[in-house]
Amino acid sequence: MDEQATEEAPIVSSSDPFEIMKLRVTKALAGFSKKFPEGQSRYDIASSKPDKSDFPVPDLVLFMMRNVMGWEWSGHGEKVRWTVYGSFKGLPVILELRKFGFAIGMEGGEAKDRQRLVNQLKTALRHVETFLAPIAQHQVSLGEASIANRFSEFESRYRFFREMADKAYAEAKKRPKKRKAKEGEVAAEETAKSFMSDMVLDLNRSTRANQKGFYYSTAMVDAYFSLLEHRLVLLRAFSGKPLAEGELLDFLGSKWDAKLNLIVSDASLSAEPLGKMRDIKERIRNPFAHGGFENDGGSIFFHLPHIGAIPTNFSRFGNSVRFSFIPIEQEAHADVCAIFDGLDELLTTGPLERPHRLMDAGVDPSYDREQIEEYHAAISGTEADLEKFLDRWGHEFMMHANMDY
Numbered sequence: 001m002d003e004q005a006t007e008e009a010p011i012v013s014s015s016d017p018f019e020i021m022k023l024r025v026t027k028a029l030a031g032f033s034k035k036f037p038e039g040q041s042r043y044d045i046a047s048s049k050p051d052k053s054d055f056p057v058p059d060l061v062l063f064m065m066r067n068v069m070g071w072e073w074s075g076h077g078e079k080v081r082w083t084v085y086g087s088f089k090g091l092p093v094i095l096e097l098r099k100f101g102f103a104i105g106m107e108g109g110e111a112k113d114r115q116r117l118v119n120q121l122k123t124a125l126r127h128v129e130t131f132l133a134p135i136a137q138h139q140v141s142l143g144e145a146s147i148a149n150r151f152s153e154f155e156s157r158y159r160f161f162r163e164m165a166d167k168a169y170a171e172a173k174k175r176p177k178k179r180k181a182k183e184g185e186v187a188a189e190e191t192a193k194s195f196m197s198d199m200v201l202d203l204n205r206s207t208r209a210n211q212k213g214f215y216y217s218t219a220m221v222d223a224y225f226s227l228l229e230h231r232l233v234l235l236r237a238f239s240g241k242p243l244a245e246g247e248l249l250d251f252l253g254s255k256w257d258a259k260l261n262l263i264v265s266d267a268s269l270s271a272e273p274l275g276k277m278r279d280i281k282e283r284i285r286n287p288f289a290h291g292g293f294e295n296d297g298g299s300i301f302f303h304l305p306h307i308g309a310i311p312t313n314f315s316r317f318g319n320s321v322r323f324s325f326i327p328i329e330q331e332a333h334a335d336v337c338a339i340f341d342g343l344d345e346l347l348t349t350g351p352l353e354r355p356h357r358l359m360d361a362g363v364d365p366s367y368d369r370e371q372i373e374e375y376h377a378a379i380s381g382t383e384a385d386l387e388k389f390l391d392r393w394g395h396e397f398m399m400h401a402n403m404d405y
Contacts, residue, residue, distance in 0.1 A: 029120055033090075034071045040107075045093075080096060080099075082096070091106050091113070142368075146364055161216050172205075172206045173206075225285055237371075260274070374389070
């Protein structure tokens with residue numbers, strides 16, 4: 001191993017950001033070379049997976065070694081998405097993304113050599129990420145971006161808390177079993193005491209169940225608003241309407257009600273359900289998500305001389321979740337669920353029925369014009385057109401997920 005092959009750092013005098021980045025990466029990868037032994041098979045090189053936290057985005061390694069450093073590479077293989085070939089300190093090296101993760105192979109060398117290779121790759125990647133950061137922002141502003149579809153996860157979380165709240169409130173309403181009265185004066189006295197004891201025990205049981213219902217119900221409300229924002233962002237793509245430059249970031253940064261108004265602009269969203277959603281947001285979700293503080297001053301009490309502490313929202317305190325011993329009782333929980341159900345129906349029927357089917361199928365939306373035109377064709381065509389799109393997407397997804405190329 002007399003050849004310690006390495007790439008020579010290029011001499012750069014220009015202000016080209018790519019060339020500057022390439023110079024820094026080349027310095028960081030001292031000892032690396034794009035030379036790979038002719039006739040060497042990657043199958044003969046033992047490999048192992050580094051810690052996931054070392055390379056959380058393996059495709060950046062592909063970009064760095066192939067596009068920046070000029071290493072040879074191969075594409076899809078059996079359970080393999082890509083492989084790049086080179087050497088480190090004269091030892092053959094492969095970097096590979098497989099179905100079960102990113103792997104590094106090196107022929108020979110010691111453990112310290114492998115660790116040095118990993119450390120140098122991580123250092124070089126920081127220069128690549130610095131170079132790509134403004135490009136990423138520009139691409140997103142143009143809509144050349146996608147978002148992971150986690151609708152199923154957010155909905156499952158909401159449904160879980162709703163089901164648990166329903167069960168807890170139902171438990172609170174259960175009536176205790178009646179004791180049979182005993183005969184005789186002494187027996188009657190014992191029965192009376194037992195009844196009183198049972199009443200106290202049942203009251204405590206009911207109170208605990210109502211408290212559990214309250215805890216789950218507030219978690220349900222918070223989960224629903226998270227679900228709502230996520231689904232609105234996905235529906236923005238699946239509605240099939242092209243985005244103007246910068247619109248994606250503006251939409252992501254807008255409030256939930258602004259998102260909702262835009263998505264249902266072609267649907268029948270009346271002021272009543274929107275107002276009820278705002279009331280739930282202000283009365284329940286926000287106080288419990290922000291330390292118990294209410295926007296209208298209901299959590300602050302001013303000291304009225306010779307009287308005592310008075311809520312700063314005065315009689316409006318009657319609308320506060322703190323007005324009742326149990327902040328959210330079963331009836332209030334049922335009302336909230338009914339409002340959520342009404343909004344769900346609006347977002348899954350009429351002009352939003354087909355966009356919702358794309359979302360429910362798990363499609364990860366892209367926001368570029370070409371892809372949105374495909375969504376538009378799928379939702380505006382025949383039922384067969386929509387099914388054809390979903391079948392093709394599902395096939396491609398499974399192919400890439402399982403790396404069955």
